[in-house]
Amino acid sequence: VPLVESGGGSVQSGGSLKLSCVVSGYTYRRYCMGWFRQAPGSWREGVATIDSDGTTSYADSVKGRFTIFRDNAKNTLYLQMNSLKPEDSAMYYCAASVAWGRYASDGNCYNPEGRDPMDYWGKGVLVTISS
Secondary structure (H helix, E strand, C coil), X not given: CXXXXXXXXXXXXXXXXXXXXXXXXXXXXXXXXXXXXXXXCCCCEEEEEXXXXXXXXXXCCCCCCEEEEEEHHHCEEEEEECCCCHHHCEEEEEEEECCCCCEEECCEEEECCEECCCCEECCCEEEEEEC
């Protein structure tokens, strides 16, 4: 399942960006998808996820500022990022887990055994926020 992100860039603190992730290929009925980020020298972290029930979840650091949503007709996942901060600077990746039992929680995707490693990943887009 190719995942192609777009929308990264550089903005000043307080600005906004909207990331898009086009999902090609088969449309899955059961899934959890989301956005993850990794800053230099840091672990990759979950930012926002959405599952096939429409449940959304966010990391505490982005709650109230970021919104994840999807357009099923366009097979596209979005991340609207507002009130951006320098600490939001990172590579942002779109990822998908396509199987039964996946669900969104605390900005990650989970399966019955715990946090899901995700089946598919995009190449990422760079987001840079200047102070």
